[in-house]
Amino acid sequence: MPNPETLLRPSPQAGASSREPRQVGTYTIGKLVGFDAARTVLGIDGSDLITAEMTLTARELTAPGFVTDFGDLAAFRTHIDGVLDHRDLDQVVVDTSDQGIADHLHTWAAANLPDGARERLHAVRVLTGRLPRPDEAHSVQFSARHWLDGLPDGHRCGRQHGHAYLVTLPSGPGGNRLLPVPGELRALLASGFAGKILNRVIGVTPTSEHLAAHLAGWLASRGLVDAQGRPFAVRVSETESTWAEFTPDARVPA
Numbered sequence: 001m002p003n004p005e006t007l008l009r010p011s012p013q014a015g016a017s018s019r020e021p022r023q024v025g026t027y028t029i030g031k032l033v034g035f036d037a038a039r040t041v042l043g044i045d046g047s048d049l050i051t052a053e054m055t056l057t058a059r060e061l062t063a064p065g066f067v068t069d070f071g072d073l074a075a076f077r078t079h080i081d082g083v084l085d086h087r088d089l090d091q092v093v094v095d096t097s098d099q100g101i102a103d104h105l106h107t108w109a110a111a112n113l114p115d116g117a118r119e120r121l122h123a124v125r126v127l128t129g130r131l132p133r134p135d136e137a138h139s140v141q142f143s144a145r146h147w148l149d150g151l152p153d154g155h156r157c158g159r160q161h162g163h164a165y166l167v168t169l170p171s172g173p174g175g176n177r178l179l180p181v182p183g184e185l186r187a188l189l190a191s192g193f194a195g196k197i198l199n200r201v202i203g204v205t206p207t208s209e210h211l212a213a214h215l216a217g218w219l220a221s222r223g224l225v226d227a228q229g230r231p232f233a234v235r236v237s238e239t240e241s242t243w244a245e246f247t248p249d250a251r252v253p254a
């Protein structure tokens with residue numbers, strides 16, 4: 001895949017790329033797939049929008065900076081679209097509760113994901129109803145461009161493209177509770193990331209995993225920690241259906 005950098009016009013906004021000190025920690029990625037279904041749960045109608053969130057974890061990334069390529073998880077959506085979406089789940093799965101659907105999908109994923117992804121499969125959980133968006137105090141959005149080097153020819157993420165990024169600071173596993181975003185991080189994202197070509201901003205291929213680790217390193221290197229004095233975990237979401245998180249070891253409860 002030719003480097004799209006050679007095709008770029010010079011950008012007046014381009015800044016020097018930087019690396020933050022590397023912390024030791026765990027990378028987690030999440031893929032969300034929503035579907036609409038009817039079901040009965042404990043004798044009561046539980047029809048709803050249902051969102052399945054599959055997570056995968058790794059201590060080390062594979063090139064170009066992935067837990068596993070989101071593209072390799074496409075079969076998860078295909079399975080849900082084919083088997084669960086716009087169905088009466090009472091006719092499809094034995095246990096129609098949230099946990100029953102999550103168990104069905106975990107069993108499916110453990111048997112059917114490509115090898116590299118299957119080995120990194122962590123969990124599947126199910127959420128119901130419209131998902132709340134994080135409020136402004138607990139999130140930062142910015143828009144920027146990037147491309148990913150080292151992908152097979154024809155991979156759409158090898159082309160220069162843009163995302164509406166969402167950055168949050170989860171307080172623990174699951175990402176349900178979010179910590180307020182320090183003003184310093186907000187300022188960094190506004191001045192150093194928004195509107196930029198991210199390949200020129202961080203010293204590595206700007207995958208979501210690398211961006212999350214870079215921002216966690218940036219916070220830690222400036223002594224910015226949570227109310228308990230622990231380094232922040234950082235989650236970066238490129239699209240509505242994907243996110244990547246870096247959790248420094250010092251944050252994991254003993």
Ligand SMILES: Nc1nc2c(c(=O)[nH]1)N=C([C@H](O)[C@H](O)COP(=O)(O)OP(=O)(O)OP(=O)(O)O)CN2
Nearest residue numbers: 029066067068069070071157207208209239241242
């Ligand atoms: N592990 C990672 N895999 C991929 C990343 C990444 O940062 N980490 N990034 C990309 C691309 O930038 C791409 O734009 C996003 O991935 P994609 O699978 O296309 O996600 P979508 O939400 O757009 O997918 P749909 O399921 O089609 O909605 C690729 N991989």
